[in-house]
Amino acid sequence: MNAKYKYKTLFVTLFKWIFLGGVIGVVIGSTTALLLTTNEFLGNTRKDNAWLIYFLPIGGLVIGYMYMQFGKESGNDAAKGNNLVIEGVHGIARVLRRMGPIVYLGTFITVIFGGSTGREGAAIQMGGSVAEAVNQFLKVNVLDTKIILMSGISAGFGAAFGTPITGAVFGMEMVALGKLKYEAFVPCLTASFVGHYMTEYAWDVKHETFVVQTIPELSVITFGKVIFLAILFSLLSVLYCQLRHGLQRISENYFNKNHMKRAFVGGIIIVVLTLILGTQEYNGRSLDMLEQSFTEEVPPYAFIAKLVFTAVTMGMGFVGGEAIPLFFMGATLGNALYQFMDLPLSFLAALGMIATFCAGANVPIAAFLLSLEMFGDKGIEYFFVACLTSYIVSGHHGLWPSQSIHEPKSRLFTIPDGETIESVEKRGKGST
CATH class of the missing domain: 1.10.3080.10 (Clc chloride channel)
Incomplete structure (x- = not known):
């Protein structure tokens, strides 16, 4: 009876993490597809309209206003970006659900007006926001909250670069030097792969390719x-x-x-x-x-x-x-x-x-x-x-x-x- 109970608990837990990782992957894969497609459009628009660079200071005012007016809650500041997600995993802060939408709008403004930036920060922070929404909706315990946040990080990175294996490990490795949180392996792997396939196959968003033409011989x-x-x-x-x-x-x-x-x-x-x-x-x-x-x-x-x-x-x-x-x-x-x-x-x-x-x-x-x-x-x-x-x-x-x-x-x-x-x-x- 004891062995039977252990197996039942194992399969229930496994199903839970696969389900939650899958849900996070679907949402983050879709939002990352939006991020990549919009960034591509805005980047091309800026290149065709060089004068947009002169509005970058005004764009900065808008971004700053968003973070000052809507980015703070109960001592948690969305302006901390990825650092807030990391602190959420460590249990010393709470990720804000609104952080994802704010960073997306901020990224779009930064790109269209010519700020030098990338995309993984927006994807990771949206992943943290979605994970936090899942945490609050399901009222999960503290340990599971940290694992779900890591799966959000994995989904964001895997979907942003089309690298699901990297994304799975990145979510476990990013938060602490010298330690891999293997207890998050299943949801991180699921979220990263689902997020990647949602972005690249369901929404048909392609990633950049880089070809190494020649490798030197080993010596x-x-x-x-x-x-x-x-x-x-x-x-x-x-x-x-x-x-x-x-x-x-x-x-x-x-x-x-x-x-x-x-x-x-x-x-x-x-x-x-x-x-x-x-x-x-x-x-x-x-x-x-x-x-x-x-x-x-x-x-x-x-x-x-x-x-x-x-x-x-x-x-x-x-x-x-x-x-x-x-x-x-x-x-x-x-x-x-x-x-x-x-x-x-x-x-x-x-x-x-x-x-x-x-x-x-x-x-x-x-x-x-x-x-x-x-x-x-x-x-x-x-x-x-x-x-x-x-x-x-x-x-x-x-x-x-x-x-x-x-x-x-x-x-x-x-x-x-x-x-x-x-x-x-x-x-x-x-x-x-």
Whole structure:
């Protein structure tokens, strides 16, 4: 009788997680399809109407107003973005259901007027909002609430990039350095796959493709080059994170967390930078140059330009995502190193794309799986080494200060367990 009860409990629990993951996947897959389709339309509209860039400061005022008027509830602030979702998983904050719609509108405004942004942040935050709505509707317990939130993250990432395996692991790996929450595996996997298939097959929304044309043969010399490059890509990611967070801290202090003023000034800075460079290649998502970096040489300063544009955009109060900008920075830096490293151009771009994202997001397993889903199984040894190297070398820095540190990345780092990236950076212990 006891064994029979255990099996019954197992199948009931399994069915519950598959059902909940499926529901979240259907909703997030559909909303992500809307996000991708609308972003594509708005991005093309901006490229055809260059004058729209001059309205970016006004767009910043609108975004700031939305967050100040509708983004706060019971001490929880939707302006924290992905950090609020992470804190929701850790049980120290509550994700707001309205956060998803607000970040979607904010992302659309950012894209149409030329802020430098991506999309995964909007998808993840919508995933967190939908998951929170499920939690409140079903009145689930605290532990299950955390797992459902992770499945929302997985659905958002898997649907946003067409990488369901990566999405499944990303939801479990994103919230804490050095720990995978395997208890969330079934709902995360279900939500990510359902979300992906809803986006790509039910709604017929296609994702970008990047082709690695040539992979160098395995050799000790090439592995040495890959490790050296991974160090450079990780330092690039750290530079971006530090500049982005620094701009956010300075602007919040100077404007007393008035998001309207912050974003208005940030919009003016982006307009001025755009006029100085005389091009809008670094506004919006910059997907054309990202794809170009795999096939031909791009301006050698492209990675720095995108870094500055994105740090100002995201650090001054605009919204969207930072994965695609990191992809761009890494790929274009790899492209710029083509003349010096004697490695295939597309391989350098792909390596930079994955290693820079890995260092910023602190998700080595998900980043490695991302390389497999995006580029296939060729050169997996190189991508695996690059992910581990960039993850360790980047120290305890990252895109999301609320990420907790289950344990240090290496014994070289003297950091107590249970810290967050934010607390470590404040004490200046993020690097050796």
